[in-house]
Amino acid sequence: MINETFLLDIADFIGIASFALSGFYVATKDRLDILGIFIASFLTALGGGVIRDIVANKAPFTFLHLYPSLIVVCVLILSILFGLHKSDKILKSKLLILSDSVGLISFSISGSLVALQAGFSIFGVSLLAVITATGGGVMRDILLNKIPLLLVSELYGTISIIVAVIVFVLSLYGSVNFITLGIVFILALGFRLLSYYKKWHLPHLSD
Numbered sequence: 001m002i003n004e005t006f007l008l009d010i011a012d013f014i015g016i017a018s019f020a021l022s023g024f025y026v027a028t029k030d031r032l033d034i035l036g037i038f039i040a041s042f043l044t045a046l047g048g049g050v051i052r053d054i055v056a057n058k059a060p061f062t063f064l065h066l067y068p069s070l071i072v073v074c075v076l077i078l079s080i081l082f083g084l085h086k087s088d089k090i091l092k093s094k095l096l097i098l099s100d101s102v103g104l105i106s107f108s109i110s111g112s113l114v115a116l117q118a119g120f121s122i123f124g125v126s127l128l129a130v131i132t133a134t135g136g137g138v139m140r141d142i143l144l145n146k147i148p149l150l151l152v153s154e155l156y157g158t159i160s161i162i163v164a165v166i167v168f169v170l171s172l173y174g175s176v177n178f179i180t181l182g183i184v185f186i187l188a189l190g191f192r193l194l195s196y197y198k199k200w201h202l203p204h205l206s207d
Contacts, residue, residue: 001028004113007113008117011106011181012195015045015102016046018098018100018102018103019044019136020041020071020072021041021095022100022137023041023043023045023136023140024085025084026074027041029092030144039143044073044103044136046068046069046072048111048131048134048135049062049135049136050135052065052110058171067077098128101189104159106185108129109167109181110132111125111133117130126164126168129163130161133150134150154202155202159191162191190197
């Protein structure tokens with residue numbers, strides 16, 4: 001039986017790598033220098049997890065272990081070596097939305113698992129999932145003087161909440177395992193990509 005700690009580590013690993021790549025693309029698109037690229041990538045990949053652990057009354061995992069930072073560094077080095085910043089705009093856009101979507105779903109799952117370990121209610125699980133999945137990106141966008149994707153992008157935060165609710169329900173039936181979370185990941189990722197390309201939004205209030 002795979003325990004929740006192992007599942008959490010997998011979700012974190014995928015989320016960190018994906019958001020590091022997402023931060024890299026956003027930074028190169030805005031023509032930041034090499035230090036700016038590293039800062040944007042580290043914020044995107046690790047910021048949400050730090051906030052998550054603080055809210056859950058835990059010492060931030062990133063501060064206790066070396067591998068989260070190593071993952072970010074490795075992703076950045078490989079991205080530069082393979083010249084991903086030189087990709088054409090269409091390919092770069094597709095890789096950005098894919099990496100960002102994978103990070104969103106992975107961190108929504110990891111945030112939910114941490115909240116469950118802390119004994120949070122369904123509201124707490126949902127909130128921590130959103131914080132984990134979007135916190136780093138929000139900090140990055142604020143630093144770059146942009147409106148955070150959470151507030152404008154296609155069902156961005158909504159999908160994170162849906163993932164959290166599903167994981168919470170699975171936990172009630174003792175069904176949180178590699179297979180069920182894998183299914184949740186695939187379905188949520190597909191929904192996120194579909195909502196992006198179909199331009200689905202929540203209703204806007206008009207004057």
